[in-house]
Amino acid sequence: MNPAISANELAKWFGEGDLKTYAVNDVTFEAYFGEILFIVGPSGSGKTTLLSIVSGILRPNSGTVVIDNVDIWKLEPDQIAQFRLNKVGFVFQDYHLFPRLxxxxxxxxxxxxxxxxxxxxxxxxxxxxEIVGLGNKVQLPPVKLSGGEQQRVAIARALVSQPDILIFDEPTASLDGDTGRRVMEFVKTNVLNDKRCILIVTHDSRIFEYADRIMKMEDGRVVGIEKGASH
Amino acid sequence: MKGILRIAFKLLVNDKGKYAALLVGITFAVFLMVQMTSIFSGILMKSSSTVINLGAQVWVMDPAVNNVASSIPMPDYVLDTVRSIDGVKYAVPLYSGAALVKLRNGIFQSVTVVGLDDNSLFGHPELVEGKIEDIYAENAFIVVEDAEIRKLGYPTVGTDFELNDHRGVIVGIARVAASGLFGIPTLYTTYSKAIQYIPSTRFTISYILVEPKSSDAIPHIQQQVKRLGYEALTKDEFMQKIANYYKYQTGLGTNILIMTVVSFLVGFSVSGQTFYTFILENLEKFGALKAIGAKGSELVYMILFQAMFTAMIGYGLGVGLCTLIITIAKLRIPDYSANITYTTLGFAFFMVLIIAGISSYIGIRKVLKIEPFDIFRG
Structure with a gap:
């Protein structure tokens, strides 16, 4: 199968000398079109750092990230911004919607x-x-919407540019269990397709059932990749 | 409008509270700066009113003279010598002095008396009532119809008064381009009558008004006058000398400058701080935009646009408010000295650009520093 993301020997550390701390250490993995890959692990295990590196936000100290046959970290900063705009959709944990729009x-x-x-x-x-079910709320500011609705607005924003890769950071952290499951159901049913790869960083074991594969991390390293319940 | 700027516009104006605070800050700063500089400009214009009204190209005076009212009389030979300088078409004496008139109702009133050359009446004002040749009549004076005429009880042609035990009669009412600074009515008469009516020193010529044959002759005239120990200044140079006197020797300029700086600082602190808070509140959102794919330059455009847009609206409101206040003040206080000029408007515009520039610079630094990774980390 053709990988959507191919990450090889990625390493990212902060500080120097005795203070040098690895956030991501020797991580190699592939994510494929048509799958939802969960990245899970305890706080500080490096999941968010890894997600930032593969989505073109945080430059690794070593290793490569190949997307669409391009090593994205060999691009200039403006080219990487353009790459994110065209290829990646983000759904942030706090949504980061503009309340005045x-x-x-x-x-x-x-x-x-x-x-x-x-x-x-x-x-x-x-x-x-309309696709995410908010066609009657287009003129409302996000603050007038519930948490689940705001999540769907964030998903719509991530989808609108039709990206190949979708990045979800703790998508259910601010939602109750039912709403979280409804959102994941929606993602699984309406967002995922054969030309799209979805990476989800989460602590929430209640939604593991929606994963095709689950990549476990500890201390910056991948300690295992297993098939999810959805596979 | 480019889409990204439209977003910036909506982010700005939809935050009504902060946008109002930003506008109030800049409007207040512009209002104060324009008001201060307009008052200063008005004072400077009024202080040179005699120079403007008489319209002579070159003025000869004692070098110690620093404003029209403090003339130092010159001997008659200076007039004769100036007339003999190459390049002088003609030169006439001018008397300018203060006097007390006693009105019919017994009230004394200070006046400025301008004595025009008897032969040419060079620099006489435009008459709105009466005939200029009547100035040669016995006891004849022409009164200037400006904001101060009420202090003489709104005299008409034929109104008489006393001036140093001499009888004076109004034979004409004139209009001038600029009224004086000190709120004193102005009377025009002939030079000979002026020095006859008003107690004088040994020398009586306040100024010599010179008409050069051409503007090329002015440097030579100035050089020759300097040799006599006197000073010949063009109209603009004399007005500049008067302005410098009020700016640097009376404390007026310093006070206006301090007030203008305070206005700038108040406006800057209010709008700068509000804009900074606005950027801080939206910082994560700007970070999210960066993560989505906005380039640094696009975020800079957004912030610059927001700062400049606010600055221009605030500038317009400030200038409008100032114009309104000055217009109302002039309607109620006719001799209110404030004059909005292109220079004062340009100065305020420049200062507003500085406020917007510094405010946006602080915001831009903050926004460019934020890493999209920080958005993920929360």
Whole structure:
């Protein structure tokens, strides 16, 4: 199978000399199109750092990340930003929606950054809000929505640019159990497809059932990859 | 408008509380700066009113003179010598002095008396009532119809008064380009009558007004006058000398400068701090934009746009408010000296750009420093 992400011997450390601490140490893995890969582990195990490295946000000290036959860390900073914009969709733990913009405007942001026409971007954003079931709330600011609805707005924003890779950081951390499961159900059913790879960092064992594979990390190292219940 | 700037615009104006605070800060700063500099400009214009109104190209005076009101009389030979300088088309004497008039109701009132050359009446004001040749009549004076005329009881042609036990009669009412600084009415008469009516020193010529044959002759005239121990200044040079006197020798300029700096600092601290808070509150969102794929330059454009947009709106409001206040003040206080000029507007615009520039610089530094990784780490 063709890997969506190929990470090889990644290492990231902070500090120097005696203070040198590895956040990610000698990590090699592949993530494939059409799968949901969970990255799990205790706090400080390096999951978020690894997610940042493979999504083009944090430069590793060594190793390579190949996406679409391109070693992304050999690109210039502006090219990496462009790569993130075109290839990666992010759903942040705290959503990071702009409270002063409408939900449609929030969702349209990636398209606007791609320099698409404003009205066209809003139309496309509205379409994606309809897909996530919020077609009747396009004009509302995010603060008027529930936590689950805000999560779906964030998903719509991540999807609107049709990225190959979706990154979810603790997607259910701010949601109750039922809402969390509904969101994951939606992701599994409506977001995942054969041309998309989804990486999810989570502590929440209640949603492990939605994983195709689960990669466990400890002390910056991958200690095991196992098949998820969904496989 | 580019989409990214439209987002910046919406982020700014939809945060109504902060946007209002930003506008209030900048509007207040602009208002104070324009007000202060306009008052200063008005004072400087009024202090040179005689120079403006008489319109002579070159003024000859004692070098110690630093403003029109403090003339030092010159002997008659200076006039004769100036007339003989190459390049002088003609030169006429001017009397300018203060006097007390006693009105019909018994009230005394200070006035400025301008004595024009008897032969040419060079520099006479435009008459709105009466005929200029009536100035040659016995006891004749022309009164200037400006904000101060009320202090003479709104005289009309034929109104008489006393001036040093001499009878004076108003034969004409004139209009001038600029009224004086000290709130004193102005009377025009002939040079000979002025020195006859007003107690004088041995020398009587306050200024010599020179019309050069051409502007090229002015440097030569100035050089020759300097040889006599006197000073010949062009109209602009004399106005500059007067302005320098008020700016640097009266404390007026320093006070206005201090007030302007305080206005700038108040405006800067209010709007700068508010803008900084605005950036801080949106910092994580800017970080999220970076993570999504916004380039650093795009975030810089957003912040610069927000700062400049606020600055321009605040500038417009500040200038508008100042214009309104000055207009109302002038309607109620006719001799209120404030004058909005392109220079004062340009100065305030420049200062507002500085406020916007520094405010946005602080915000830009903060936004460029934030790493998208920090957003993941929370």
């Amino acid at each position: 409408t939900t449609a405007e929030n969702v349209a942001i990636p398209l606007i950054l791609m320099k698409k026409d404003w009205d066209e971007s809003i139309r496309e954003a509205t379409r994606y809000l």
